[in-house]
Amino acid sequence: MDFTLIGIGGIAMLLLLLVMGVPLAINFLLVGFIGIATLLTPSSASSLLGDTMYTAIASPTFTVLPLFVLMGALAAASGFAEQAYKGIHRLAARVPGSLAVATAFGSAAFSTVCGSSLATASVFGRIAYPEMRRYGYDKRFALGSIACSGSLAAMIPPSGMFILFSIFTGVSVGQLFMAGILPGILTAVVYTLSIVWRAKRHPQLAPIDAEEREVTVRDRVRGVRDLWQILALGGVVIGGMYSGLFTATEAGAIGALGALLLGLAGGPLRSMPRLRGALRESAGITTTLFFIIIAALFFSRFLGLTRIPFEISSFMVSWDVPSWMVLGLILLIWFLMGMVVVPAAAFALTLPIVFPIVVELGYHPVWFCVIAMKMCEIAGVTPPVGLNAFALAGAAGKGVKINEVFAGVWPFVLCDLIVLALLLAFPAISLFLPETMM
Amino acid sequence: MTLLNRGLAELCGWLLIVVVLFMVVDLVARGFSRPLYGVSELAMFTMIAIVYLGLSHAEEQDAHIRVEWLPERLQGVAGRSLNGFVTLVSLVTIVIVGWAVWHNAIGAFDSRQAIAGPRPILVYPIKFVMFAALALYGLQLCRSLSRQFRRAAHDE
Amino acid sequence: ETLTYATNTAPNGLRGAAEKGFLDALNEVSGGEIEVVPYWGASVMQGDEILGGVSNGVADMGYININYYPNRLLLNGAFQLFPEGPEDYADIMSVYHDVYDQVPQLREEFSQQGQHIIYIYPYLPYAGVFREPVTSFDDFRGKRVRASSQWMLNLLGDLGATPVSVPWSDTYQSLQSGAIDGVFTNYDSLNRTGMDEVAPNILTSRRLWLAVPMILTINQRKWDAMSPQMQGWFEQAAAQAEKTFGEYYDNEFDRIVKAQQDAGYTVTAASDEDIEKFVSLPAVKSNRETWIQSAEKAGAEKPAQIIERMKTIIDAGSGGVAHD
Ligand code: NA
Numbered sequence A: 001m002d003f004t005l006i007g008i009g010g011i012a013m014l015l016l017l018l019v020m021g022v023p024l025a026i027n028f029l030l031v032g033f034i035g036i037a038t039l040l041t042p043s044s045a046s047s048l049l050g051d052t053m054y055t056a057i058a059s060p061t062f063t064v065l066p067l068f069v070l071m072g073a074l075a076a077a078s079g080f081a082e083q084a085y086k087g088i089h090r091l092a093a094r095v096p097g098s099l100a101v102a103t104a105f106g107s108a109a110f111s112t113v114c115g116s117s118l119a120t121a122s123v124f125g126r127i128a129y130p131e132m133r134r135y136g137y138d139k140r141f142a143l144g145s146i147a148c149s150g151s152l153a154a155m156i157p158p159s160g161m162f163i164l165f166s167i168f169t170g171v172s173v174g175q176l177f178m179a180g181i182l183p184g185i186l187t188a189v190v191y192t193l194s195i196v197w198r199a200k201r202h203p204q205l206a207p208i209d210a211e212e213r214e215v216t217v218r219d220r221v222r223g224v225r226d227l228w229q230i231l232a233l234g235g236v237v238i239g240g241m242y243s244g245l246f247t248a249t250e251a252g253a254i255g256a257l258g259a260l261l262l263g264l265a266g267g268p269l270r271s272m273p274r275l276r277g278a279l280r281e282s283a284g285i286t287t288t289l290f291f292i293i294i295a296a297l298f299f300s301r302f303l304g305l306t307r308i309p310f311e312i313s314s315f316m317v318s319w320d321v322p323s324w325m326v327l328g329l330i331l332l333i334w335f336l337m338g339m340v341v342v343p344a345a346a347f348a349l350t351l352p353i354v355f356p357i358v359v360e361l362g363y364h365p366v367w368f369c370v371i372a373m374k375m376c377e378i379a380g381v382t383p384p385v386g387l388n389a390f391a392l393a394g395a396a397g398k399g400v401k402i403n404e405v406f407a408g409v410w411p412f413v414l415c416d417l418i419v420l421a422l423l424l425a426f427p428a429i430s431l432f433l434p435e436t437m438m
Numbered sequence B: 001m002t003l004l005n006r007g008l009a010e011l012c013g014w015l016l017i018v019v020v021l022f023m024v025v026d027l028v029a030r031g032f033s034r035p036l037y038g039v040s041e042l043a044m045f046t047m048i049a050i051v052y053l054g055l056s057h058a059e060e061q062d063a064h065i066r067v068e069w070l071p072e073r074l075q076g077v078a079g080r081s082l083n084g085f086v087t088l089v090s091l092v093t094i095v096i097v098g099w100a101v102w103h104n105a106i107g108a109f110d111s112r113q114a115i116a117g118p119r120p121i122l123v124y125p126i127k128f129v130m131f132a133a134l135a136l137y138g139l140q141l142c143r144s145l146s147r148q149f150r151r152a153a154h155d156e
Numbered sequence C: 001e002t003l004t005y006a007t008n009t010a011p012n013g014l015r016g017a018a019e020k021g022f023l024d025a026l027n028e029v030s031g032g033e034i035e036v037v038p039y040w041g042a043s044v045m046q047g048d049e050i051l052g053g054v055s056n057g058v059a060d061m062g063y064i065n066i067n068y069y070p071n072r073l074l075l076n077g078a079f080q081l082f083p084e085g086p087e088d089y090a091d092i093m094s095v096y097h098d099v100y101d102q103v104p105q106l107r108e109e110f111s112q113q114g115q116h117i118i119y120i121y122p123y124l125p126y127a128g129v130f131r132e133p134v135t136s137f138d139d140f141r142g143k144r145v146r147a148s149s150q151w152m153l154n155l156l157g158d159l160g161a162t163p164v165s166v167p168w169s170d171t172y173q174s175l176q177s178g179a180i181d182g183v184f185t186n187y188d189s190l191n192r193t194g195m196d197e198v199a200p201n202i203l204t205s206r207r208l209w210l211a212v213p214m215i216l217t218i219n220q221r222k223w224d225a226m227s228p229q230m231q232g233w234f235e236q237a238a239a240q241a242e243k244t245f246g247e248y249y250d251n252e253f254d255r256i257v258k259a260q261q262d263a264g265y266t267v268t269a270a271s272d273e274d275i276e277k278f279v280s281l282p283a284v285k286s287n288r289e290t291w292i293q294s295a296e297k298a299g300a301e302k303p304a305q306i307i308e309r310m311k312t313i314i315d316a317g318s319g320g321v322a323h324d
C-alpha cells in the first residue's frame, strides 16, 4: 500500500477517534501502532512501541517538568500564589485584564529559568487559573492567555527547543539564546496590548469590580507587599541559576523545595491533608501529561515513517519559485504539521531538509531559527495536537475541558501571527542582540 | 482495586518529594566536589515510575485528557454505547502496549541493556515496573467495562 | 530498491558530511538502483534505539554509536580503553579496518544484534573547553568537568578534576553560569554548539583521538537477501565515501583551530609530555581491568587477548610507540 495514503488514513482515523472522545494518549498509541504495523510489520511496530514507551521520557531533561509542576501545586496549596494575585489585583486595580497581563509577564519571568513550555503552562495553569476565575475572568480568556504565555519559555532563554535547533543547524546555542530575547519580549508586549484592548471592549472577559474602583494609592503599595513570597522564591531560583549555583534542571528541585519550605514556615503546608493533596495532584498531572507526551512522540514517529514530511520538503525545495514563496510554503507546512505532531518531531522531520536550502536562498540562519521557534510556539497551542493546551487542561483541574482551552487560544494565535509578521518584516528584531553582543 | 489505585497515587506524590531530595543531594554533593554517581538516573527512574503507576488511578478518576464534546451531547443508549466503545478501544490499546513493553523488558533483561554512564545502570527493573503498571491499568479498564455493561443491563 | 536509514544527526557538520557522503555514494555507484530515505535528527529513533530498531526492521540501516550500548556492544566498547591513537585520517581508518578484520569478536557482536557493518568513520579528537585558562592537564585539578563515558570520567578523576554528568541539554547554560567549569568531549561538538563562546580556553591535540569509531549498519537479513552485485555496491560506496570524507576530515581540525583563534579564544595544543602523563594515568590500567572483568562476567572468551591485539594494532598505527 502507498506510504502517503497510509499516513493520510492515519491522520483521518486519529481525528475520528478524537471526536468520539477516545483519550488522546490512547488514540495516538493505537493509530500509531496500526499505522506502523501496516507500513512495516506488526513485530517492527511492537518493537518500536516498546522502545518508545521508555525512551520518550528516559532523559534527565524531562525530570525538570514534574518538579516545576510540584512547585506550582505547592505554591498554590501554600496560599502565596493566591496572595500574589490578590496583590497584583490591588496594585493594578482598574487596569483592564490586569491578571492576564500579570500572567503573561509572570510567564516571561519564569521563562528565564525554565526552558520547557509545558512546565510553564502547567505551573501557571495551577497558580494563575484559579485566581483569574476567582476575580470573575472569562474561562476561555483565562485559559487562552495561560496556554499561549507558556510558550514564551521556548523563545526566552534557556530553551530546550533552541538547543535542538542548534544541533540541527550548527548555529551556536549562545547566538540562538540571544536572538530569542527580543522576540520573546515583543510577544509578551503584543499579548498585553491585545489583552487590555479586549478586556476594555468586552468587560465581561475581565470584570472590574466595585472594590477596584475605590482602591487608594496606599492600597496599591500594600499590594506590593503581598508579592514578597513569590518574589523571594523567584529570586532564589533565577538568581541561583544565573550565578551558577545550580543547573536549569536543578532549579526545578530548588523551586519545589523552596515552595515547600515557604509553605511549611507560613503554616498552610503543616496541614498533612493539604500537603498530601498537593503531592497527589502533582503526580496526577505528571501522569496524564507524560502519557500524552510519550504517545504523541510515538505518533510523530509513525508520521516520520510514512515519509510524508520528507516527500513534501523535498518537493518544496526542488520547486523553482521565488525564494519568498519557498519560505512561505515552509511556514505553511509547519503550521499544518504543528497541528498534528509534537513540535520537536515536526522540526526533526523537516528542518534537516529545508534548513540548508533556506540558507542557500540567502536567509540568515539565526533569523530563520527564530521564525521556526515562533511556528513552534503556535504549534504548541493549536488543536488537535497542542501539548501546551493539554498540559494546561491537565493542570487547571477537573472543571477545565481541552476544547475550552482550544477555544480560548485563537485571539492569542492571531497575536502570534502578528509577531511572526513583524519578525519576518524586520529581521533586526531577531538579529540585533546576537550581532551586537557576540 | 480502588484502594490500590489510591494508594499508588499517594505513593507517586511522595515519590516526587524523593526526586526533589535526590536532586538536592546531587547538587550539594557536586558543590563539595564529591559527585554521587547515578543520582540523576535514579531521579529519572523514579519519575518514570510516577508516570506509569498513576495511570490506573487516572483512569478510575476519568482524568485522562480527551475531547468531551461529542460524549457530552449524546444521551441514553447512544451515549452509553459510545462510552463502552471508548473503554473497549482503550483496553485493546493497553493490551497491545503492555505486550510491547513486556517484550521490551524481557529483551532488556536478556541483553543487560544499560544506560551509559559512570557505572552502566541496568534498565530492566524500571521496564518491569512499567509493565506491571500497564497491567494494572488494563485491569482497571476491564473493571470500568464490566461496570458499564452491568449498568446498561440494569437499565434495559 | 529503496532502503531506509535512521540516524540522530542532522545532514550537516562533520557527522552529516560523513553519513550523507556515504548515502550519496551508494546512490551513485549503484547508478540510482539503491535509493535511501533518511530519517535525520532522531525523527524516528533516538541514538540509543537504533541498534534494536535496525535488528527489528524499523529501519533497514542505521547509525550506531557504540557508547550508547555499554553491555550490548561491550567488546566494541574496548576502543575507549586506548586514550592515545593515530593522528591522521588515513592511519585512523586503517587501524579501524585492521581491528575489525583481525578481531572477529567485534563483528560477531554486531551479528548477534542482527546487523552487518557497512561503513565506518571517525570523530574529531577530544578537546576540553574551560571558563578559566587551562594549558595543561595539571590545570584540570579541582575543576568540575563534564564528560559522558564512564572510562573518561575515571581518567578525569585521576587528574584531580571533579567529573560531573550534567544532561547535555543543560550543559551550555551550566557552562555559561559557572555551575560547571569545563566540558571534555569531541572537538567538533564543542565548536558546533558554541560551548567555546562561553568557555574560550581550549586544550586539545590530534593525539587525543576519540577512539570509538562511528558505525553504519544494515539489517543482517536484508544484507543476506541481497545479490552479490548489490553487496558490492555497498563496498564500493564505502571506499569512495571514505576517500571523499578524508579530505573534509583532514581540514576540519585546522579549520576549527583557526576559527577559534580568529575569535580570540585561547587554543592550546597539549604538549607531548602532557599527553604522556595523560595516557599513563592509573585509570587507564584500571579501566582495562574493570573492562576485562565485566567482559568475562558477560561470558566473553579471553577478553584480555582482545585488548592485547587491539593494542598491537593501535600502537602500530600510531607510529609504534608503546606506552604503559
Ligand atoms: Na526559557
Ligand code: NA
Binding pocket: A338, A339, A340, A341, A378, A379, A380, A381, A382, A383, A384, A385, A386, A387
Ligand atoms: Na498543534
